[in-house]
Amino acid sequence: MVSIVITTKNAEEFIVDCIKSVINSNYIKAGGNFEIILVDNYSADKTVEIAKSLGAKTFLKGPERSAQRNYGVEQSAGEIVGILDADMILSETVISECVEIFENNENIKALYIPEKIFGKGFFNKVRNFERSFYNTTVIDGLRFFRREDFLKIGGFDTSLYAAEDWDLDRRMKTAGGGDSNY
Structure with a gap:
């Protein structure tokens, strides 16, 4: 089983795309066993209601992202856990690629996932340009x-x-x- 943990705070603008990217992954479409766990930091918007409507198990936890992530993993049932931010969208193959790596390499404990930043603002463009210069770094x-x-x-x-x-x-x-993918 793969558990996807998503942490949120007033994320109704992003949460549908994030959860749907998980649901629409080729791993899930092929019948892969999964769960989506949303740990919300007491949002004032409809983040939790939206997540529930999309099938996520939802929990409330604060005071910040680290505590939320740890709690989500503690609540999870999957052998493999993916941790996402609410504004992230997974590519269609990333879950199945990660599962394959873990299944074929029992010594690997964790994986980096290269990220791209989307958006039309100047800051988003600068951050994405910056990210083009490195991969699998802290x-x-x-x-x-x-x-x-x-x-x-x-x-x-x-x-x-x-x-x-x-x-x-x-x-x-x-x-x-100390390996690049642990």
Whole structure:
């Protein structure tokens, strides 16, 4: 089973596209076993209602993203966990590609997923241009994990207010021996 954990706060503008990108993946269309877990930080909009209507298991948790992500993984049943932000859209093949890598490489504990930033604003264009110069670095962040390995290192450090993804990357590298995909 693959568990997709999505963290939200007032994300009704994005959540439909995010969840539908999971549902429309070739892994799900081929009958892959999955669940979508949404952990919301007490939104004032319709994020939770929308997610429920699309079949997501929903939970309320704060005070911030790291605690939400850890809680979502704790609630998950999948051996493989993907962690998404509400404004992310997966390509059709990313889940099946990740599952295949994990199935064929039992020593890999986590995977980077290259990200592209879409949007018409200047800042979005600059960030996407910047990302074109690197791949599988701590800036990309780990997105798919073996659940047991994520829990073994304690997940995200909830005492950090910034750079929690870099910290997780560092601790996962230490636990996994330092490979580019752990």
